[in-house]
Amino acid sequence: MTTVAAPTEDRAKSAAGLRAAVAILEKWGASGEQAAAILRVSRSTYARARRHDPEWRVSLDEDQLTRISLVLNIHASLRVLFDNPENLYGFMAMANHNVPFHGRSPLQVMAEGGMLALYDVFRHIDSLRGGQW
Known part of the structure; x- marks a missing residue:
């Protein structure tokens, strides 16, 4: 028997994921x-997520949930790559001259591109860890 989560549960989980992604960003x-x-x-949804209100609920579509997942997975890859907080949290804002960045920071690439740019950044960073799992 398959159990389907109630919409309230889905909105609570979406809010928790969004809050985590916002904190990482x-x-x-x-x-x-x-x-x-x-x-x-939206800017208003972003602002609500920053407040860390545990009672807040939000409905997100599949694209938004995938974006949250990619941010969380990029963060997980960075945690494998870097021990020190300066690199763990600073890498994403540093200019990078490697493909796919071409002198821009990973944050710039993700913010200026669409889903494909976000995925490309994830793939690049995830590939850096190589066999470190």
């Missing part, structure tokens, strides 16, 4: 505009 140094673009949420 802030630690990476993303501006509010960048974070909202990366997650494809």
Whole structure:
């Protein structure tokens, strides 16, 4: 028998995921505009997520949930790559001359591009860890 989560549960889980992604993006140094673009949420939804209200609920579509997942997975890959907080949280805001960045920071690439840019950044960073799992 398959159990389907109640819509309230889904909205609570979505809010928790969004709050986590927003907290990570802030630690990476993303501006509010960048974070909202990366997650494809409105400025008001971004502002509500920053408040960390445990009672807040939000409905997100599949694209937004995928974006949250990619941010969380990028963060997980960075945690494998870097032990020190300066690199763990600073890498995403640093200019990078490797493909796919071409002198821009990973945050810039993600904020200026669509889902494909976000996925490309994830793939690049995830590939850096190589066999470190």
